Amino acid sequence: MTSTAGLLQGRARGLHDYGVILRDNMRILRALVLQDNRSFFKVWSRSSKSSIAYESGKIYFENYQSCYSCIDSHPQLLYKLPQRTKLEKIEDALQFSSPLDKSLSTPSDHKPCLVTLTASNWLCRLSSETGETLQRVYLSPQHKFKYLHWDQFQERFCVKSVQNKGAPFARQAGVSQNTLLHLAIFNVFPLEIVGMLEINKTVFGNTVTDVVLTQGTLAVSHSTKSVKLYSFDWIINECLTKRLKLGEVSPFHEGRTVGEPPYGVPVNIVIRDCPPVLFEVSCSDHSVQMGGHPWHSIHTPPHKKHRGTHHICSVAEGALAKNGVRDMNCCSLETDFIYFHPDESGRIIHVGPNTVKMLRCVSGLESDQPSEVVEDFSITTHKHNVVPRVTVTSSGRTVKRVSQQLDDDPDQETFRAVEYEDEVDLLVLVLHDNQSGELLKTVPLRRSWDVTYRNELYYDKDTIVHIEERNSNYRCHVYKLRAEETR
Known part of the structure; x- marks a missing residue:
C-alpha cells in the first residue's frame, strides 16, 4: 500500500497530467480489487418481464424506458421515459461515450448519450443522464429500419433496414425484387450523416442473403456459403454522388430537408458495379472474423469434416496459418467459441467448457515461412472425478459402470463467460492477469448459475453485473467491491 499512498499524494499535488493520473488511478483500483480482504458482494437485484441491457455503467429496463446508474454503492434510477406507443417503441440502441480530444460546436455534443x-424510423439521441431528447433524425418513409451496430467503435455506426420481401402480389406474379436492404451510415460526435446506400442483387449477385458493415469493410453473405469483403472507403470515394448534411436542404429535392419528415435521408451512395473484392472465404453459418497484427481471419469451413473446428488464416498470404486449425475436442451441450481479444493486442481467445487458451499470430511476412499460431497461456478448470455406478447382479457379481459425462455438466466447474476489463487489464474468469494468465484472485458470486438458460456477465471497475434469463423472465444482480468486514 506504500506505492498506492505515494500515487495519491502525487495526484493531490498535481504532479502529473490527466493521462498519467488516469493510469495511476487504475493501478490503485487494480490493487484494491486484488487485496485479500476485499471481494464482491451482491448489493441489488431487480426482475423484469422484458430483456435487460447493460453498458458503460448503466442498466436499462423495459426496453430502454428506465435507466439505472451503477456508479454509486447501489444502483440509482437516473430517469424513466414516458410510456411509448407501438410506433414509438425502441427497436435498438447504442451508447456513445463522450470524446475527450475534440472541441465540438455545442455543449450537448459532448454529453454521453444513448442513440x-x-x-x-426515428433515430433519437438521448442524454445518458436525464433521458432528454437532444437530437432527432427521420430516416425514411419507405424502408423499415430496425438494427443498429458499430462499424468503428465510438466513431461510425450503421442503421440497417429489414430485408425487402417485396409486395405479396409481386411475389405471386413472379416479379423479382432486386433491392435486398438499405444501410444508413453515421459518424458520431457530432452526429453526422455519411450516406444512405442500397444493396442490390443486380450488383452483388442473386445469391446475396445479408450484409453487414464492420471495421470499414462491407461484408456480403451469399447462399453459396461464401462471404465477400469490400472496402467501404473505396465505395465512398467512387460511389458517393452528393454529400448530405442533417438539417440542411437536400441536394436531390429542393425544399426538402435532410433528416426531417416526410422525406428523411435520401440515397446518396449509388453502387452501379460490383466493387473490387478485398477478401473472400467459404465458411459455415456465414461467420468470419477479421483482426490481429497482421490481419488474420477466423472461420469454420462449410465441409462436414471441419465441423467443430476454427481455421485461422493469414489475409495477406491467403493461406492457413501453421497450427491454425483449432479444435477443443470437447463433449458439451454448448459449443466452444473463439474471437479476437478486445484489448486490440491482436491476440485470440479460444474458450471451451473447461479450457481457455490465449493465442497469438506470429507473422511470417519477413520470411518465406507462413504465419504461425502460438499459445501464450491456457487456463483450465478443476475437474471432479466421476464416481462409477456399482450394480450387483443376481449371481452376486459386482459390475462398475462409468457413465459418460459432458464437459459442461452442471456438477463440474465450467467456463460460462469470459469478460475483459480494459481499465484494470484483468480477464474475468475468476480474475486472471490479462498478459500472463496468472490466477490473481477467485471471486465467488455466491449464486449458482442455471446453465440451461442464458446468462450474461459484465465486469466494470468495481462492479460486476449478472443478467440471467429464465422462461422469458429476466433478473439482474449487481455486485460491488467491498472490504470483508463491511458486509
Whole structure:
C-alpha cells in the first residue's frame, strides 16, 4: 500500500497530467480489487418481464424506458421515459461515450448519450443522464429500419433496414425484387450523416442473403456459403454522388430537408458495379472474423469434416496459418467459441467448457515461412472425478459402470463467460492477469448459475453485473467491491 499512498499524494499535488493520473488511478483500483480482504458482494437485484441491457455503467429496463446508474454503492434510477406507443417503441440502441480530444460546436455534443431507433424510423439521441431528447433524425418513409451496430467503435455506426420481401402480389406474379436492404451510415460526435446506400442483387449477385458493415469493410453473405469483403472507403470515394448534411436542404429535392419528415435521408451512395473484392472465404453459418497484427481471419469451413473446428488464416498470404486449425475436442451441450481479444493486442481467445487458451499470430511476412499460431497461456478448470455406478447382479457379481459425462455438466466447474476489463487489464474468469494468465484472485458470486438458460456477465471497475434469463423472465444482480468486514 506504500506505492498506492505515494500515487495519491502525487495526484493531490498535481504532479502529473490527466493521462498519467488516469493510469495511476487504475493501478490503485487494480490493487484494491486484488487485496485479500476485499471481494464482491451482491448489493441489488431487480426482475423484469422484458430483456435487460447493460453498458458503460448503466442498466436499462423495459426496453430502454428506465435507466439505472451503477456508479454509486447501489444502483440509482437516473430517469424513466414516458410510456411509448407501438410506433414509438425502441427497436435498438447504442451508447456513445463522450470524446475527450475534440472541441465540438455545442455543449450537448459532448454529453454521453444513448442513440435509439424507433419503430417509426426515428433515430433519437438521448442524454445518458436525464433521458432528454437532444437530437432527432427521420430516416425514411419507405424502408423499415430496425438494427443498429458499430462499424468503428465510438466513431461510425450503421442503421440497417429489414430485408425487402417485396409486395405479396409481386411475389405471386413472379416479379423479382432486386433491392435486398438499405444501410444508413453515421459518424458520431457530432452526429453526422455519411450516406444512405442500397444493396442490390443486380450488383452483388442473386445469391446475396445479408450484409453487414464492420471495421470499414462491407461484408456480403451469399447462399453459396461464401462471404465477400469490400472496402467501404473505396465505395465512398467512387460511389458517393452528393454529400448530405442533417438539417440542411437536400441536394436531390429542393425544399426538402435532410433528416426531417416526410422525406428523411435520401440515397446518396449509388453502387452501379460490383466493387473490387478485398477478401473472400467459404465458411459455415456465414461467420468470419477479421483482426490481429497482421490481419488474420477466423472461420469454420462449410465441409462436414471441419465441423467443430476454427481455421485461422493469414489475409495477406491467403493461406492457413501453421497450427491454425483449432479444435477443443470437447463433449458439451454448448459449443466452444473463439474471437479476437478486445484489448486490440491482436491476440485470440479460444474458450471451451473447461479450457481457455490465449493465442497469438506470429507473422511470417519477413520470411518465406507462413504465419504461425502460438499459445501464450491456457487456463483450465478443476475437474471432479466421476464416481462409477456399482450394480450387483443376481449371481452376486459386482459390475462398475462409468457413465459418460459432458464437459459442461452442471456438477463440474465450467467456463460460462469470459469478460475483459480494459481499465484494470484483468480477464474475468475468476480474475486472471490479462498478459500472463496468472490466477490473481477467485471471486465467488455466491449464486449458482442455471446453465440451461442464458446468462450474461459484465465486469466494470468495481462492479460486476449478472443478467440471467429464465422462461422469458429476466433478473439482474449487481455486485460491488467491498472490504470483508463491511458486509
